[in-house]
Amino acid sequence: MTPLGEILARRIRETGPLTVAEFMGEALGHPEHGYYATRDPFGRRGDFITAPEISQTFGELIGLWAATVWDSLGRPPRIVLAELGPGRGTLMADALRAARVWPEFEKAVELHLVETSPVLRRMQAEMLGGAEPAWHDDFDSLPDGPLVAIANEFLDALPIHQLVRTEEGWRERMVTLDETGRQLAFAVAAEETKFSKEVPLRFANAPIGSIFELSPHAVSIALRLAMRLARGGGAALFVDYGHFLSACGDTLQAVRNHQRHDPLTDPGTADLTAHVDFGMLADVLTAGGAAVHGPVTQGSFLRALGIEKRAEMLIGRATAAQANDIRIAIARLTAGDQMGMLFKVLAATSPGLAPPPGFG
Numbered sequence: 001m002t003p004l005g006e007i008l009a010r011r012i013r014e015t016g017p018l019t020v021a022e023f024m025g026e027a028l029g030h031p032e033h034g035y036y037a038t039r040d041p042f043g044r045r046g047d048f049i050t051a052p053e054i055s056q057t058f059g060e061l062i063g064l065w066a067a068t069v070w071d072s073l074g075r076p077p078r079i080v081l082a083e084l085g086p087g088r089g090t091l092m093a094d095a096l097r098a099a100r101v102w103p104e105f106e107k108a109v110e111l112h113l114v115e116t117s118p119v120l121r122r123m124q125a126e127m128l129g130g131a132e133p134a135w136h137d138d139f140d141s142l143p144d145g146p147l148v149a150i151a152n153e154f155l156d157a158l159p160i161h162q163l164v165r166t167e168e169g170w171r172e173r174m175v176t177l178d179e180t181g182r183q184l185a186f187a188v189a190a191e192e193t194k195f196s197k198e199v200p201l202r203f204a205n206a207p208i209g210s211i212f213e214l215s216p217h218a219v220s221i222a223l224r225l226a227m228r229l230a231r232g233g234g235a236a237l238f239v240d241y242g243h244f245l246s247a248c249g250d251t252l253q254a255v256r257n258h259q260r261h262d263p264l265t266d267p268g269t270a271d272l273t274a275h276v277d278f279g280m281l282a283d284v285l286t287a288g289g290a291a292v293h294g295p296v297t298q299g300s301f302l303r304a305l306g307i308e309k310r311a312e313m314l315i316g317r318a319t320a321a322q323a324n325d326i327r328i329a330i331a332r333l334t335a336g337d338q339m340g341m342l343f344k345v346l347a348a349t350s351p352g353l354a355p356p357p358g359f360g
């Protein structure tokens, strides 16, 4: 077992099984051995590649998106531009470069990054130091005022609870030790728990063995964000893989070195994610007082923002080999059999704001 596996095993022996959310929180966020706390997971040599690492056009188009929102807010002289989980800082670097075409926007921007990983904070400082960002552990400490918030592949990293439909009703899925006491294994809680009672009623008759996922962490962030947008004005953009409507399914997945990995083996060494429930996200944002736009697929969002035109511009001054790479990258982001359909985009705005670009 990894050092984190040993720590979790001891905790299970001492205080009993963990919820999947507790397990996921530790595997990703443990301050010493957690996945994000210890490494740079991105890129070809890392464990996975995200959209901004595939093509500069992704961050550029989002930069212009942010500037357009600022414009429709009446061009306030100061705007909090926040990114949740900025990774290497690539998206924001591309966004700020593209937004230079609106110098007034560039002058208004106050950059804030919500990031818990010290390793990634250092990379962000290198990439974005010139823009003088301020870092936050949590969304709540962002300063007041009009806000544009960007979150790409952020919500999928937040811990989820898994509920299993049993003969007796919904029960929480737990992480415990197997008979040997040396391996982590899934189990099902015997009694009802707080979250087993929160599965929406319409799933009461789901087949035995069905799994429903809940992310109270994502719900809480969405609610606070919506209330803040309703109060201070602005917009938030969420891009992630997930489903349009709430549904049953086990989407917990571990990836290491671009390969699927067993989520319970060697915790802390693989990325763990779960699909985002965009139906739930839209409901919570609406309940918090925000106007919701979408979700739409990433392919349709990027096409509406003009990704093809932007790619043609880049191809116009590229070598033949570079042009080929650009075409491959754009297809990867937009094609239905690649990221174009699986990834969804949802925006929340203060009520009364014009629908932001990409959702027309």
Ligand code: SAH
Pocket (backbone or CB within 6 Å): 036, 042, 050, 051, 052, 053, 084, 085, 086, 087, 088, 091, 114, 115, 116, 117, 120, 137, 151, 152, 153, 154, 157, 158
């Ligand atoms: N947006 C980036 C990175 C996505 S990976 C990209 O598209 O490349 C998820 C990011 O969220 C990482 O930066 C990770 O360190 C951060 N993160 C994960 N959980 C977090 C939390 N609870 N609070 C703040 N940041 C978190």
